[in-house]
Amino acid sequence: MTDVRVPILMYHAVAAEPNDATRELSVSPEAFAEQMELIAAKGLTPLTTAALAARWRAGRPLPARPVLITFDDGYEGVHRHALPVLSRLGFPATLFVSTGWIRGAHDTGGALDTMLDWPQVRRLADADVEIGGHSHSHPQLDQLDDRALHAELARCRDLVADELGALPVSFAYPYGYSSRRVRAAVRENGFAQALAVGNSLARRAQGPYALRRVTVRRSTTTAAFADLLDGHALTRAFAKDRTLTKGYALIRRTRRAGRRAADALI
Template sequence: MYHSVATSPNDATRALSVTPEAFAEQMALLAGLGRTPVDTAALAARWRTGKPLPERPVLITFDDGYEGVHRHALPVLAQHGFAATLFVSTGWLRGEHDTGGGLDTMLDWDQVRELAGAGVEIGGHSHTHPQLDQLDDDTLRAELVRCKEIVTGQLGAVPASFAYPYGYSSRRVRRAVREAGFAQALAVGNALARRRQGPYALRRVTVRCGTGTEEFERLVAGRAIGRAFAGDRLLTQGYAVVRRARQVCRKAIRSRG
């Protein structure tokens, strides 16, 4: 799971940004290891039908919709003939529907269309990138449907795949994503995707600014993932307690109202 690919990321995206040089080196490593990239729709479809995956498969994804995916990542993907999936927050992209919430320089729709034309699968990532499990039912549905309708209108194709903003989901959110018409969805989890996770909770491993070549190779091979993200898990567990407390408070306030 990538976010920004940039030479000079800002403070908001720096931790989850990789340099163009690092991205090119990582893709060359995948090629050297004989990995076969697939997009999200192809992965889910093969698991649904029981058809075998290609040998040594790997899924390359980008969240949010930063401009560097077009400027820096696309030429490298094209060089290797690699499939990938880009999940866009439609209200963050430049141009029509822009809400101004993008954290750095974002893609515009012409660039998204070029990515789609080059074979990159375009998936949904909500409209304004909220924590979906903190929304009421109507707002949740609006975020999902708005995103799907905008992508469809801009590209002329219905997006099949979705990624949860911040990786947060719940049974209610996963049901809403399915009811909105998305056929599969990705979380984070910092673990390898497994068929038993089901099509709406597939996990990914985060690639970030400090991911060196040796660590990247270990992550791709599924080695030492738990150790690499041990600190992240502790922070996530702590924040989960805070988020649950906030949710309880909001429900209490709504019930009194």
């Protein structure tokens, strides 16, 4: 059971009328409900990110057909549209919040659409939704210097702890981008596991700080979603996303190396 491949679903906005900035990375409320019903019909077992990582870390067996339902950023539709469906089906989930985008005292602007406020985040936490970190201002973490990187992680961690009364233990990299340096910083700031993108299924061998997810989009069909749940995402509907992810990673490594070389000449 140690080589079980787990679909970790990455959602963003759940919205009937998303704006242009979030449209492709959103799903309609109807599609989300249908996808959750499909998970139930196929007999999959949803887990939180922390629960999956804890089982893998301890070498404990996973439940039958595990799946993770995760949301990035903190869009208001997670509370309005997703929570009622999750509660009805008894599904746990994980929400990764960019604390500077959540409406309220810590809002620093920059959000792409209407976001949750902290009372809504607390209601989600009370309803079996794990709240994880997603940085403070949603930057490309691998492009930050060490001081800015640690500040983003620490501020996110501390604000979640202040608002919810418990330190977050799971993290998701903004844009899915990370590096060895970023992963080390995430660990040093107290997060026990972190999710990337990768657009492939998660495996224990990926390590607790580079678990891969699959992007669920507005264009994701019911057939493609069913394929994903059955483990067929790697060669079919999500192949394009996976190829793009690899290409972006190469570009970003080259860009970072060029910047370091330029700094060395100053």
